[in-house]
Amino acid sequence: MIRVTCKYRFSASHRLHTAALSDQENRELYGKCDNPYGHGHNYEIAVSARGPLDPQSGRAVDPVALRRLVAEQVLQPFDHRNLNIEIAEFHDAVPTTENLAQEIFRRLRAHWKSAFPGSWPVLEKISIAETPRNIFEVSDFNGQA
Amino acid sequence: MLVTKRVEFSASHVCRNPSLSDRENQELFGAAANPHGHGHNYAIEVTMAGNPDPVTGMVIDLKKLKEVVHREVVEWYDHRFLNYEVRPFDRVIPTAENIAIDVWQRLEPHLTKDGGRLHAVRVYETPDLYVDYFGDPA
Numbered sequence: 001m002i003r004v005t006c007k008y009r010f011s012a013s014h015r016l017h018t019a020a021l022s023d024q025e026n027r028e029l030y031g032k033c034d035n036p037y038g039h040g041h042n043y044e045i046a047v048s049a050r051g052p053l054d055p056q057s058g059r060a061v062d063p064v065a066l067r068r069l070v071a072e073q074v075l076q077p078f079d080h081r082n083l084n085i086e087i088a089e090f091h092d093a094v095p096t097t098e099n100l101a102q103e104i105f106r107r108l109r110a111h112w113k114s115a116f117p118g119s120w121p122v123l124e125k126i127s128i129a130e131t132p133r134n135i136f137e138v139s140d141f142n143g144q145a
Numbered sequence: 146m147l148v149t150k151r152v153e154f155s156a157s158h159v160c161r162n163p164s165l166s167d168r169e170n171q172e173l174f175g176a177a178a179n180p181h182g183h184g185h186n187y188a189i190e191v192t193m194a195g196n197p198d199p200v201t202g203m204v205i206d207l208k209k210l211k212e213v214v215h216r217e218v219v220e221w222y223d224h225r226f227l228n229y230e231v232r233p234f235d236r237v238i239p240t241a242e243n244i245a246i247d248v249w250q251r252l253e254p255h256l257t258k259d260g261g262r263l264h265a266v267r268v269y270e271t272p273d274l275y276v277d278y279f280g281d282p283a
Contacts, residue, residue, distance in 0.1 A: 001281050002242045007273040056162055058238035063274060064175055082266075087146055 051121030069115035197259030245278035
C-alpha cells in the first residue's frame with residue numbers, strides 16, 4: 001500500500017465572526033480575525049490518497065485525475081474569493097480553517113468516485129495550512145468529516 | 146519514537162509502459178511519457194522507529210544512517226537516467242511509488258542490526274508531490 005500526497009494552493013479572504021455572540025464577545029474571541037472588512041491567506045492544502053500499485057502504470061494515484069478533482073471542487077470555487085460571502089456553506093458556519101478543512105474533505109469525498117471510480121485509491125486525509133505556522137488535518141477516522 | 150533523515154538527489158526518468166502503445170502511454174502518463182526523459186530534484190526521507198538506547202540516548206546513529214542511505218541509494222541514483230542506469234528501473238517504471246519501494250528494499254537489509262527499525266520511506270518527486278511507503282506488500 002502506498003500513500004500519495006499532492007499539494008495545492010489557493011488564496012482567499014475570510015472573517016471570523018459568529019452571529020451567536022455579541023460584537024464585543026466576537027472581538028474578544030477572534031481578535032484581529034474579526035476585522036469587519038475581512039483579511040486573507042495563502043492557503044496550502046495537501047491531499048493524501050492511499051492504494052495499491054496499479055500494475056499497468058506503476059502508480060497508486062493518477063496525479064492528473066486528482067488535480068482535476070481538487071481544481072473543480074476546491075481551487076476554482078475558493079481561489080481569490082471571499083469565503084464568507086461567496087461560499088454558501090460559510091453563510092452560516094464561521095470559515096475557521098477547521099471548518100474549511102472539513103468542507104474541503106466533504107467536497108472531495110462527495111465527488112471522489114467520479115474521479116476514481118474503482119475501489120482504489122481511497123481518500124485518506126487532507127491537511128490545510130492557513131499560514132506556514134497554522135496547520136489543520138482532517139481524516140476519515142471517525143466516519144465523518 | 147520516530148527519527149527521520151532526509152537526503153536529496155537529482156535524476157531523470159521517463160514513465161512509459163513498454164506493453165502499451167505510444168498513444169496509450171501519452172494518455173496514461175502525459176508529459177512524463179516523453180521518451181527523451183525529464184528530471185527532478187528528488188528528496189528521500191527515511192524514518193526509523195525505536196526507543197533511545199539507554200547508553201547513547203539515540204534511536205539510531207544518524208551518521209551511520211546517512212552513510213547507509215548514501216551508499217545504497219544516493220550514489221546509485223544521483224545524476225543518473227533511472228530507466229537506463231539503475232536497476233530495477235530497466236523493467237520497473239520509475240514512478241515515485243516504485244522508487245519508494247526500491248529505496249525500502251535497498252535500505253531495509255542494512256538497517257536491521259543496530260537499534261531502530263525502518264518505519265517509512267517518503268519520496269518527494271517535487272515539493273508538491275510525495276509518496277509514503279511502509280514496507281507492506283504493494
